[in-house]
Amino acid sequence: MVGFYYSIAEDPVYLDNEQFRREYVLCESGKIYRGTYRNPKSYKWSYGQFSDVILPMVCLFLDRFTEANRDVIDYSQRGSPVFVARALAYLVCRLILCMRMIVTKF
Secondary structure, three states, X not given: OOOOOOOOOOOOOOOOOHHHHHHHHOOXXXXXXXXXXXXXXXXXEEOOOOOOOHXXXXXXXXXXXXXXXXXXXXXXXXXXXXXXXXXXXXXXXXXXXXXXHHHHHO
């Protein structure tokens, strides 16, 4: 199971500032910026973090990542926010690269 508790002081992702919690954790939407340094463009973004499919999807991704790397990774590392963030970033980047390769073949 993946779970990080921003409101528990012993958790590595704990935020002691209630304003930061509302802005960084509990907010369902926000803005992302794309473009260049001199010409950034902002876009509204729905994070979808409270959607019913997010937790099962993250668990599936982590299962696949752990299975593919079982010689160096075990399930206990899922308690580390750094491990989870790196594993998911790696998987998303691989997915994007695979999609680009498929698109360029056609």
